[in-house]
Amino acid sequence: MAKLLGPDFIALQVRSLETSAKFYVERLGLTRSAGGPPNAIVFDTKPVPFALREPLVDLDATSKLGWGMVLWMACDDADGLHQELVETGVPIIAPPADGPFGRFFSFRDPDGYGITAHTAP
Helix, strand or coil: CCCCCCCCCEEEECCCHHHHHHHHHHCCCCCECCCCCCCEEEECCCCCCEEEECCCCCHHHCCCCCCCCCEEEEECCHHHHHHHHHHCCCCEEEEEEEECCEEEEEEECCCCCEEEEEECC
């Protein structure tokens, strides 16, 4: 039987590639990869590539993008990143706490996607 192996590439559809790319680079420390398709920005993330892309649907047709989906991204210091995001006015959904995958917290990106950052083991 054929089966899924697990996430291999993750992309968020965003209203403005440059606005969102600036947020992910300046606020979250991601590095843009060289190349990629003209309608997307790919970041140098490991082990799963992460990208932002032009929308394939009308993002304004809903008030809650990604409703019901949880995107966890590893970071080197969840508490430190939380403090930096608070200081720059990024909306925090859930404050830092300890969980099964280490220290974590959740925030909203410029399009309103909920992102959970956790300290990588």
